[in-house]
Amino acid sequence: MTRVSIIVGAKGRGSNMLALARHIAQDPDIEIAYVIAPKPDSPALLAAQEAGLPTAVVPYGETFAEDLERVLDDTDWICLAGFMRLLPGNIVHRWKGRILNIHPALLPKFGGKGMYGHHVHEAVLAAGETESGCSVHFVTEEYDEGATFMQARCPVLPDDTAESLATRVLALEHATYYKALKAAIDGQRT
Ligand code: GRF
Secondary structure, eight states: OEEEEEEOOSSOOOHHHHHHHHHHHTOTTEEEEEEEESSTTOHHHHHHHHTTOOEEEOOSSTTHHHHHHHHTTTOSEEEESSOOSOOOHHHHHHTTTSEEEEESSOTTTTOSTTOOTHHHHHHHHHTTOSEEEEEEEEOOSSTTOSOEEEEEEEEOOTTOOHHHHHHHHHHHHHHHHHHHHHHHHHHHHO
16 A cells, blocks of 8 residues: 655645545555645645545644654655645655655746746746646755656637636646556556
């Protein structure tokens, strides 16, 4: 059984976390170890509790890195879902090649510090792109720098706003993240 923990941010809705959890519930080979959030009132954490998932709160602070490693001790793979910070080095090293993140654009374009939420979709529109999508990539100690593992594409329509594009990309994210996780886990086994 592969144990996966999902780390969410303080403010995220948790829709990717819930989509992952729904797929994992149907998968006999994967289980969720923890959904981890920095605050007890993180919307994504409350959504996880409502869905009956195991949760843990690890507050940002001086001992964040050690506390997070302790909670993750029996976790095999880590998925970031709306976690906006850099992971501490001890986590990145110990789970090297087993940490994924999803980004709402086609990396390497439109990634990096400050490229999150509506900023990403506004930048895609401003650049006149005709295509966008999502990228599942490995996590390193830099923002959005790890190797891209899987992408899914959708059109950018002439009358798109950042909101309409975000909605289209989000639906793609929900369908893609589990697929990528599953393929990454299977790839490592072979
Ligand atoms: C998603 O757009 C994801 O690509 C990005 O953060 C957002 C999280 O949304 N990393 P949600 O909390 O999963 O709904």
